[in-house]
Each structure stands twice: as C-alpha cells, then as structure tokens.
Amino acid sequence: xxxxxxxxRKGAKIAHAKETSNxxxxxxxxxxxxxFPVQQHQGAPAVPVVKKGDEVRVGQLLARADxxxxxxxxxxxxxxxxxxxxxxxxxxxxxxxxxxxxxxxNRMAELPPGVKDPTELSPEEIQRRVEEAGIVGMGGAMFPxxxxxxPKARVDTVxxxxxxxxxxxxxxxxxxxxxxxxxxxxxxxxxxxxGAERVVLAIEENKPDxxxxxxxxxxxxxxxxxxxxxxxxxxxxxxxxxxxxxxRALSPGKYPDSVGVVVHNVATVAAIADTLREGLxxxxxxxxxAGGAVKRPANMVVPVGTPIAHVLEAxxxxxxxxxxxxxxxxxxxxxxxxxxxxxxGTSGILARTEAELHHFRESxxxxxxxxVDTCPVGLMPTQLARLSARxxxxxxxxxxxxxxxECGLCSYRCPADLPLTQLIRMGKREVLKKARVKxxx
Amino acid sequence: xxxxxxxIVTATATMGAVGAFFAIALVALAKRTASAEDEQxxxxxxxxxxxxxGACGMAGCAALAQALAKGEAxxxxxxxxxxxxxxxxxxxxGLTETVHRERRVARVRCGGHRAISQWRADYEGVLDxxxxxxxxxxxxxxxxxxxxxxxxSRVCPYGAITMSxxxxxxxxxxxxxxxxxxxxACPRGVIAVMDASQEVFVRCVSTAPGKQVRSVCEVxxxxxxxxxxxxxxxxxxxxxxxxxxxxxRCTACGICVEKCPTDAMQIILxxxxxxxxx
Numbered sequence: 001x002x003x004x005x006x007x008x009r010k011g012a013k014i015a016h017a018k019e020t021s022n023x024x025x026x027x028x029x030x031x032x033x034x035x036f037p038v039q040q041h042q043g044a045p046a047v048p049v050v051k052k053g054d055e056v057r058v059g060q061l062l063a064r065a066d067x068x069x070x071x072x073x074x075x076x077x078x079x080x081x082x083x084x085x086x087x088x089x090x091x092x093x094x095x096x097x098x099x100x101x102x103x104x105x106n107r108m109a110e111l112p113p114g115v116k117d118p119t120e121l122s123p124e125e126i127q128r129r130v131e132e133a134g135i136v137g138m139g140g141a142m143f144p145x146x147x148x149x150x151p152k153a154r155v156d157t158v159x160x161x162x163x164x165x166x167x168x169x170x171x172x173x174x175x176x177x178x179x180x181x182x183x184x185x186x187x188x189x190x191x192x193x194x195g196a197e198r199v200v201l202a203i204e205e206n207k208p209d210x211x212x213x214x215x216x217x218x219x220x221x222x223x224x225x226x227x228x229x230x231x232x233x234x235x236x237x238x239x240x241x242x243x244x245x246x247x248r249a250l251s252p253g254k255y256p257d258s259v260g261v262v263v264h265n266v267a268t269v270a271a272i273a274d275t276l277r278e279g280l281x282x283x284x285x286x287x288x289x290a291g292g293a294v295k296r297p298a299n300m301v302v303p304v305g306t307p308i309a310h311v312l313e314a315x316x317x318x319x320x321x322x323x324x325x326x327x328x329x330x331x332x333x334x335x336x337x338x339x340x341x342x343x344x345g346t347s348g349i350l351a352r353t354e355a356e357l358h359h360f361r362e363s364x365x366x367x368x369x370x371x372v373d374t375c376p377v378g379l380m381p382t383q384l385a386r387l388s389a390r391x392x393x394x395x396x397x398x399x400x401x402x403x404x405x406e407c408g409l410c411s412y413r414c415p416a417d418l419p420l421t422q423l424i425r426m427g428k429r430e431v432l433k434k435a436r437v438k439x440x441x
Numbered sequence: 442x443x444x445x446x447x448x449i450v451t452a453t454a455t456m457g458a459v460g461a462f463f464a465i466a467l468v469a470l471a472k473r474t475a476s477a478e479d480e481q482x483x484x485x486x487x488x489x490x491x492x493x494x495g496a497c498g499m500a501g502c503a504a505l506a507q508a509l510a511k512g513e514a515x516x517x518x519x520x521x522x523x524x525x526x527x528x529x530x531x532x533x534x535g536l537t538e539t540v541h542r543e544r545r546v547a548r549v550r551c552g553g554h555r556a557i558s559q560w561r562a563d564y565e566g567v568l569d570x571x572x573x574x575x576x577x578x579x580x581x582x583x584x585x586x587x588x589x590x591x592x593x594s595r596v597c598p599y600g601a602i603t604m605s606x607x608x609x610x611x612x613x614x615x616x617x618x619x620x621x622x623x624x625x626a627c628p629r630g631v632i633a634v635m636d637a638s639q640e641v642f643v644r645c646v647s648t649a650p651g652k653q654v655r656s657v658c659e660v661x662x663x664x665x666x667x668x669x670x671x672x673x674x675x676x677x678x679x680x681x682x683x684x685x686x687x688x689x690r691c692t693a694c695g696i697c698v699e700k701c702p703t704d705a706m707q708i709i710l711x712x713x714x715x716x717x718x719x
Binding site for chain 1: 561562565566567569571572575576577578579580584595596626649650653
C-alpha cells in the first residue's frame with residue numbers, strides 16, 4: 001500500500017516556507033474607505049442594489065448575484081456609499097466597485113437568525129442561505145459555493161480541502177487550528193445538505209498538529225474522517241486531490257461532481273458555518289501576509305474590501321516591495337497596484353523584494369523531460385509551451401492544453417529556465433477564446 | 442578510364458529508364474483516376490489569392506478550395522480576396538449572385554504610446570501581448586489600450602504591421618489585405634478591420650469614464666460628447682463613455698477631428714496617411 005502510494009505520487013516536493021504557521025490570527029480594523037468590486041467570484045458580475053449616499057450596515061447586501069453562476073456582495077462595515085464607479089481590481093480589470101465610507105460604528109444589519117444545529121435546516125434552506133451569503137470558494141478559485149450545493153449528479157463524498165499545498169500561506173492551517181468548532185459545524189452542514197456518506201478532511205502531512213487534532217475529534221464526532229496527504233505540491237488541486245482521496249479518476253474536462261465528489265476549502269466551510277450559525281454573510285476573510293519586504297509577517301482576518309495598502313501598513317514594510325502578489329508564490333496573481341482591495345478569494349498578500357523575484361533567463365530546451373515528469377495532470381508542458389509560443393493553438397488543444405491547472409511546477413522545475421506555465425496559460429486562454437467564439441457563432 | 446565512362450553511361454541509362462517508366466506510369470494513372478472534382482479544386486486554388494495566410498480558418502488556400510468544391514464554404518469565406526476575385530470564384534462554382542466587397546484594412550484604435558500614457562507596473566515575462574494581458578492585464582495604466590509587445594505584427598502574414606519606436610503598431614495599408622488575423626490575435630481588441638473607405642474613426646477603445654481615461658492617457662476618448670454635438674451628419678454616437686463613428690453617415694468633413702479635445706478622433710488623409718502624433 002505504502003509502496004503503491006509512493007509510486008503513484010504526483011507533483012514535486014518544494015520548499016514549504018511556512019514560517020507563519022505558529023502565528024494566531026489577528027483581526028484587522030477596517031480602514032476609512034473600503035472597495036467592494038461586484039466581481040468577486042467566477043461568473044457574471046453582481047448588480048449593485050445600493051446607490052450613492054445610501055447608509056449601509058455590516059452585512060448588508062450591496063450587490064445582488066446575476067444569473068445562476070454569480071454571488072452576492074455584502075458590506076463589511078457600516079457607513080455611507082460614497083460612489084459607485086470602475087476601480088482597479090486585483091485581476092487588473094476596472095470592475096464596477098461600490099466604495100463605502102466607514103463610519104467606524106460597526107452597526108449591524110438585520111441578519112437572518114442562526115441555528116444551533118445545521119440538521120434543523122432542510123438541504124434546500126442551507127443552499128439558499130449559502131447563496132444569500134455570497135460565499136465563494138476561498139482557496140482562490142472563487143467559484144460560488146452555493147452552486148456546488150446543488151450538484152447535477154448524486155454526491156456521496158465531500159472533501160474538505162485543508163491541504164494548503166501552496167508554500168508560505170498558512171491561513172488554512174490556522175483556520176483548522178483556531179476555528180475547530182466552525183469547521184465541525186460546517187462539515188456537518190455539508191454532509192446534511194448534500195446527503196453525503198463520507199466527509200473527508202484532507203490535510204497535508206506537514207501539518208501534524210492539525211491531523212492529530214482532527215483525528216481525535218473524528219473519534220468523538222464520527223461524521224467525518226481525516227485523510228493525510230503527501231506533503232507535495234500540488235496535492236490541494238482538485239484534479240490531484242480527488243483521485244488521491246477517493247481513488248476515482250477525473251476525466252478530462254470534467255468536474256469532481258462527475259464522480260460524486262464535491263471539494264470545499266476549509267475557509268469556505270468555516271464561512272458556511274458562520275452563515276448558518278450566526279447569519280453572517282462572507283464579509284471577512286483569513287489570509288497570510290508575508291514576503292521579504294514585510295516587517296512582521298502575520299495571519300490576519302481582514303474585512304473584505306480593505307485595500308492591500310492598509311493591510312501592508314498594519315504589518316509594516318521594511319522596504320518598497322518590487323512585486324505584490326495576491327495568493328501564494330506558486331499560483332498567486334501579481335497585482336499592479338497596492339490600491340486594489342482584498343476580495344473574497346485573497347488567501348495571501350506577498351510583498352516581495354528584488355532578491356525574492358525570479359527573472360527568467362530563457363535558454364534552449366534540453367528535452368530533459370522534467371516538466372513532463374512533474375506535471376500533476378500528465379501533460380507535456382514543453383510541447384504545449386512550444387506550440388503556444390508559435391501560435392499553434394489548435395495543436396496545443398489536441399494535446400490537452402485546457403487541462404492545465406496552472407500550478408506552475410513545470411516552470412519551477414525547468415533547468416533551462418523557460419516560462420512554460422505562462423506560455424501554456426496563454427495557449428489555454430486562446431483555445432478557450434476560440435471555443436467561445438465558435439459557440440457564439 | 443574506359444570503365445569509368447561506361448559506369449557513368451550505364452548508371453545514367455538505368456536511372457533514366459527507371460525514371461521514364463515511373464513518369465509514364467504516374468501520368469497514365471493520374472489521367473485514369475482524374476476526376477472533375479480534382480480539376481475544379483485546382484482551378485479554385487489558382488483563383489484564390491494564394492497567400493496561404495490561414496485567415497479563413499483553414500490550413501491554406503488549397504484547403505479552402507477543397508471546402509469550396511464540397512460546398513462547405515462560400516467564396517466570401519476568403520476574407521482577403523478582392524471583389525473581382527470573389528466574382529471569378531463564384532463563376533467557377535456556378536453561383537449566380539453578385540458579391541460586393543469593399544477593400545478592408547486593419548486600423549489601430551489606440552494612440553496611447555509610451556510617452557503619453559501612464560504605466561502602473563513593469564511587466565516582465567513572455568513578450569507577447571496575449572501573455573502579458575493575463576498578468577494583471579499587463580503593466581499599462583489603461584486596461585483597454587495597446588500593450589505594445591507586437592503580437593499583431595508577428596501574426597501578420599503580409600508584413601503589413603510594424604511597431605513604432607514608441608510602442609504602437611503601424612499598419613501599412615498598401616500591404617494590408619484585411620485578413621483579420623491581427624484583430625483576432627489582439628487580446629485588447631485594439632486592432633479592428635474596417636472598410637478602407639472609412640476615413641474617420643476613434644483612436645481609443647476605452648469604455649472607462651473620462652476621469653479615469655485622463656488619469657492614464659493623454660489621447661484617450663473621455664466621452665465628452667463634443668463630436669456628437671458638432672457632427673453635421675449625426676454620424677457619431679456615444680456607446681457608454683466611448684464615441685463611435687457610423688461609417689455610412691460620415692462624410693469625413695473633419696469637424697469632429699478638429700474639435701476633439703484629446704485628439705482621440707482620427708482622420709485618414711490620403712496623402713499623409715494617418716494623422717497621428719507618433
């Protein structure tokens with residue numbers, strides 16, 4: 001058993017750099033101005049329901065979901081809507097954003113009553129409340145969580161993703177240690193809402209304290225089990241996680257619900273618990289602030305909508321960062337300004353110095369095959385990158401470029417220092433764009 | 442010596458005989474298996490422009506000719522062919538309808554070159570606009586404008602696009618065939634293929650409000666609407682914060698170009714090419 005597991009292991013061992021794992025969450029006070037983009041999820045942007053000058057309270061709905069794949073946006077402070085205009089978004093776009101002036105009084109909106117035990121609610125009611133609360137996947141993908149609560153096929157297994165395979169980030173780890181009751185409640189709620197037989201909390205081996213804690217708890221409560229994942233990157237990625245935990249292979253282009261599995265990040269599960277138990281919508285998110293330019297790395301609970309400049313101010317900067325990253329060092333996105341707000345999917349803020357940057361110095365491909373060996377979804381990165389660079393997107397499509405999960409391991413392992421992931425990402429987008437055009441035509 | 446000469450003679454004669462045999466055999470076979478369809482495909486291939494640019498979405502002109510012969514494409518599928526070429530193709534296919542086609546060219550709808558536009562960040566990575574656009578929309582302050590990495594100039598099979606020293610593409614309209622490959626490749630939609638006869642267009646694609654445009658670019662359309670008010674033909678309308686010229690109404694009088702406070706409105710002058718500040 002151990003040998004087969006060793007043999008079938010995916011991805012690669014990379015430096016964990018989880019220095020912040022012992023730092024407890026500290027709450028961050030909201031700044032004077034908060035920015036709530038209507039696009040904080042995958043799918044259609046939400047539609048503002050407030051107007052300039054409106055008084056808003058904590059937890060009040062600011063923008064309503066538009067369509068089946070979308071999510072509500074709520075205010076994390078009380079105050080006044082100062083303006084609604086396009087503002088720079090972490091993705092680099094100018095997204096319609098509701099700017100709220102914080103009055104510092106923290107007046108709460110009327111929230112739906114919480115329930116002590118999630119099994120008191122019907123599955124439909126849980127789904128409705130999660131939808132109302134605007135909860136999205138907080139691991140970074142920002143897929144509306146409510147959509148995953150009405151799966152097309154029967155779901156028998158819920159995987160709660162506590163892998164946190166990204167280096168540096170420790171907010172999921174801290175969530176597991178500090179928000180135990182919320183996680184237990186959330187797992188119970190998910191099990192009940194989906195009628196699942198198994199709830200599996202998957203944690204990477206590099207977090208032995210969390211594994212120990214939840215193994216003990218699972219003996220007491222029994223409605224979930226703990227799965228210890230190899231401490232390799234990217235075991236937290238759905239396409240690697242689902243086969244590892246359930247033994248069911250995911251076909252190309254299919255989501256986990258095709259094999260009866262739903263995956264939720266631990267932070268999402270805790271947010272679902274907050275909603276059902278206290279009526280709180282998703283207005284705060286745990287994140288890790290780190291990077292060489294940061295004086296005091298920390299784990300924080302930040303009100304959604306806080307500009308990252310305010311977060312960086314709270315931890316202090318040693319020097320002007322050369323690069324700002326939202327998310328982890330492997331899959332995080334580079335943001336072009338510190339004015340962009342923390343959104344629901346922001347799992348980390350890294351302020352990196354010149355010394356931490358990697359400048360690609362491309363040389364010729366050695367055909368060593370390291371990228372092929374390391375690709376967790378079994379692609380041929382060197383070939384895909386080559387085809388993308390030459391604009392031969394049709395051929396890249398035939399070789400499965402759309403299956404790429406953009407984990408970045410191929411670039412990380414490449415001895416010729418080729419920007420493989422970026423090229424593949426470009427190819428992937430061109431293929432998807434073409435498919436969209438074709439569908440539209 | 443004698444042996445060498447006879448070796449050459451024998452070898453030449455043998456190879457000649459083998460070659461002649463196969464040549465005759467192949468020609469005979471080709472004649473026997475020739476079909477009317479093959480001939481038609483060859484005829485159609487010759488009638489197509491023959492650039493093999495692939496803008497029709499097929500592998501080249503021969504592939505399009507095959508599709509034409511099978512009835513899977515129409516003469517207009519070739520975006521490059523001129524009106525007379527399309528007419529000839531239609532005749533060869535026995536189609537009776539007359540086709541009108543204006544000459545079309547690519548035009549660059551962004552004037553924000555490096556000196557007059559703001560940049561938020563330095564972009565480092567694959568030097569392709571399509572890749573840069575995926576990294577927080579590139580480093581340019583304007584998230585709509587040209588990134589200047591020259592993807593359009595590289596995909597152009599006709600060598601019609603060059604990059605100016607200030608980082609904007611310049612289209613040589615004499616070489617441009619309007620195939621549209623650059624338009625499809627540009628991640629920002631900055632390049633548009635339009636009728637060559639359209640003389641006035643807006644050199645900006647930003648849909649952001651004027652204040653934001655101003656903050657990042659000196660020549661972007663700020664949506665002030667002056668062009669709409671001064672146009673005697675009502676040919677300009679506002680799409681949100683962006684002016685848009687209706688080519689069917691525009692008479693190229695040039696009043697809007699003159700009045701535009703940011704020089705976003707452009708006119709093509711026959712003798713001077715595009716009037717730009719580049």
